[in-house]
Amino acid sequence: MARSIWKGPFVDAYVLKKAEAAREANRNEVIKIWSRRSTILPQFVGLTFGVYNGQKHVPVNVTEDMIGQKFGEYSPTRTYYGHAADKKAKRK
């Protein structure tokens, strides 16, 4: 079920703070965040976030199309190298 509109978009407070600071400093550094659950807001466009995937911070350059989605969608948590059987079949 979708989130109620009257609540507004969910963003962890520290993400907002960090984004604000980066905007003011005008430096284009990667902002490290762990909050994969935060919504991408319009004021984040143009900033680069390092979204944690459980192992490292994946750099995500926020564009206009990403607004409304969550940071976690841009930082995959699983690496899939295929099945062993597939490789065996290919070698033959």
Added chain:
Amino acid sequence: MARIAGVNIPTAKRVPIALQYIHGIGPAVADKICEAVKIDATRRVNELSDAEVLAIREYIDANVTVEGDLRREVTMNIKRLMDLGCYRGLRHRRNLPVRGQRTHTNARTRKGPAKAIAGKKK
């Protein structure tokens, strides 16, 4: 023969049914069109006058995305997701289910026919 929205020529069927032969028109939209142009749902396509067919055609042109335009819109949306590098886009790229379904078993619609794995069994 009635041609509406390009290539579609369904006749001898009731209007709301015949309209559903057009890609992008289902039961709900078909009923809505009939209501908007004031054609009784029990009438058949070959009973319609030229003016009525024209009215339907104009209504569809103005209000509904159908056929090629709709297909293009859908592929554009998928392409946008793929270019974005988001999770949904990655799933589209790999031809796997996009909406969080299980892939341990099933998911055959997206994955295609099952491939036999050598040396499985027992």
